[in-house]
Amino acid sequence: MMIRQSALEAGRLLRRWRRDPIVAVQALLFPTFLLVIYKLLVGKAVLAVTGNDSLYGLVPMCAVVGAIFGTLGAGLALPAERESGLLTRLWVLPIHRASPLTGRLLAEATRTIASAVVLTTFGVALGLRFAGGWQAAVPFVLVPVLISVGVATAVIAIAVRADGRAMVTWLGAGCVVLLFFNTGVAPAEVFPSWLQPAVRLQPMSPTIEAMRGLAEGGPVLWPLLQATVWAGVLVAVFAPTAVRGYRAAAEAGCQ
Amino acid sequence: MSALVALTLRTMSGTLRDADLLFAVLAPVGCFLGFTLALGNLIDTGGITYPQYVLPVVVVQAMLFGAMTTADRAARDRLSGFGVRLRTLPISAMVPLAARMLYCLIRAVIALAAGVVVASIFGFRMVGGLGCAVLFVLIVLAFAMAVCLGADALGSRIGSVESSSQVLLLPQLVLVLLSTGIAPAESFPAWLGPFVRYQPVSQVTETLRGLAAGHITAVGLAVTTAWCVTLLAVFGSLALRMQRRA
Numbered sequence: 001m002m003i004r005q006s007a008l009e010a011g012r013l014l015r016r017w018r019r020d021p022i023v024a025v026q027a028l029l030f031p032t033f034l035l036v037i038y039k040l041l042v043g044k045a046v047l048a049v050t051g052n053d054s055l056y057g058l059v060p061m062c063a064v065v066g067a068i069f070g071t072l073g074a075g076l077a078l079p080a081e082r083e084s085g086l087l088t089r090l091w092v093l094p095i096h097r098a099s100p101l102t103g104r105l106l107a108e109a110t111r112t113i114a115s116a117v118v119l120t121t122f123g124v125a126l127g128l129r130f131a132g133g134w135q136a137a138v139p140f141v142l143v144p145v146l147i148s149v150g151v152a153t154a155v156i157a158i159a160v161r162a163d164g165r166a167m168v169t170w171l172g173a174g175c176v177v178l179l180f181f182n183t184g185v186a187p188a189e190v191f192p193s194w195l196q197p198a199v200r201l202q203p204m205s206p207t208i209e210a211m212r213g214l215a216e217g218g219p220v221l222w223p224l225l226q227a228t229v230w231a232g233v234l235v236a237v238f239a240p241t242a243v244r245g246y247r248a249a250a251e252a253g254c255q
Numbered sequence: 256m257s258a259l260v261a262l263t264l265r266t267m268s269g270t271l272r273d274a275d276l277l278f279a280v281l282a283p284v285g286c287f288l289g290f291t292l293a294l295g296n297l298i299d300t301g302g303i304t305y306p307q308y309v310l311p312v313v314v315v316q317a318m319l320f321g322a323m324t325t326a327d328r329a330a331r332d333r334l335s336g337f338g339v340r341l342r343t344l345p346i347s348a349m350v351p352l353a354a355r356m357l358y359c360l361i362r363a364v365i366a367l368a369a370g371v372v373v374a375s376i377f378g379f380r381m382v383g384g385l386g387c388a389v390l391f392v393l394i395v396l397a398f399a400m401a402v403c404l405g406a407d408a409l410g411s412r413i414g415s416v417e418s419s420s421q422v423l424l425l426p427q428l429v430l431v432l433l434s435t436g437i438a439p440a441e442s443f444p445a446w447l448g449p450f451v452r453y454q455p456v457s458q459v460t461e462t463l464r465g466l467a468a469g470h471i472t473a474v475g476l477a478v479t480t481a482w483c484v485t486l487l488a489v490f491g492s493l494a495l496r497m498q499r500r501a
Binding site: 029034037040042043049166170176181185186192 | 278290293296421424425433443
């Protein structure tokens with residue numbers, strides 16, 4: 001039953017997001033633009049410095065950007081659902097209490113895969129190739145789901161609070177910083193040495209490196225493990241807050 | 256207190272609360288650090304250090320960010336009915352627009368100062384003397400005024416508060432990243448060269464860079480002035496039209 005209810009909630013959210021300009025822009029248009037523009041901007045320089053096509057870092061980075069910023073855009077709509085009483089109405093229905101949350105995470109994962117597929121298609125059109133054959137494309141578009149679920153849990157935990165909207169905006173500003181300091185645009189070696197560990201370890205980079213490995217045929221396991229740890233940590237830290245906050249937000253409308 | 260001062264103060268207290276003024280400081284600082292630390296070693300700027308090269312575009316981008324929040328504010332004023340209420344008051348119809356623009360100027364000065372301070376720490380210097388520095392500031396403010404007028408016109412027209420800044424996000428990104436502000440035109444594919452070289456952000460940043468270094472060309476200055484004056488005229492008349500209609 002809970003699976004069906006989660007799928008129903010996920011379907012509702014996906015239909016909503018399709019018409020929400022913010023989610024559409026941040027999950028698809030923004031990363032696609034970023035991919036094309038960064039390719040034009042750093043393409044020559046990255047080829048000269050590393051000898052590899054910049055697409056192998058840029059496509060993963062933009063897929064992750066689409067996942068994170070799409071989640072933030074969706075998070076901005078959550079306070080409105082709280083205020084309109086929708087969360088409360090779902091809370092009093094005879095459905096599993098966790099299904100709005102699991103449904104939301106399911107919708108986030110689906111949206112992430114969808115935008116990864118679009119970006120990968122775009123990347124292939126620009127010259128991205130899978131060294132290990134086409135079957136590598138399947139895990140390639142699935143890897144961003146890890147970080148997406150982690151970030152989505154954090155965003156939900158923050159967005160359901162009463163002052164959610166402002167906090168999500170600040171979180172967005174923080175994520176713009178991550179946008180610069182990751183291994184997707186420029187290899188870690190070109191950053192100042194004191195900054196390199198942070199650049200390598202920040203939540204976006206392991207996912208980018210795992211995807212790069214899948215496309216180029218390099219090491220995958222170690223970055224994938226790091227990405228899983230990041231997702232696990234984010235979920236473990238924020239899931240209790242998200243559940244509690246969601247309950248408080250839903251019950252706030254009952255009085 | 257005149258209506259202009261009162262309305263400007265109202266905008267300022269609002270932006271202290273929604274942190275737009277803080278954003279005005281943090282955006283140029285963050286972008287400067289991002290560009291310098293991430294791309295500084297990757298992009299070959301010839302004989303000029305990267306902080307010296309990139310500061311003008313950071314300032315221009317801060318002005319474009321300012322335009323984005325201006326659009327949101329104009330939309331909010333109109334959609335909340337505040338604009339209509341002001342029209343019933345015995346003040347000139349131009350005052351609300353003038354107040355929003357005065358705030359934009361204040362914001363632009365703050366953002367410019369923040370950018371120059373952080374870049375100075377990394378070695379940016381204004382070596383052109385006082386005349387060049389004054390011209391530098393004037394061009395930045397004229398550009399800020401032009402884009403804010405355009406954004407105000409857009410915000411007064413559009414249907415929802417958040418969508419106006421989203422509409423401006425992508426043009427802003429294209430104009431800044433595909434300009435000679437971040438990388439010289441040779442770093443871009445050859446077919447893109449003409450666009451990169453002649454679009455307004457490139458022209459303005461190159462003149463600003465020249466002013467900071469103390470050498471300016473008459474042609475560059477003329478082109479930049481022409482862009483600023485044209486944008487001011489076009490967007491200014493649009494904003495006035497929207498203000499009358501609102």
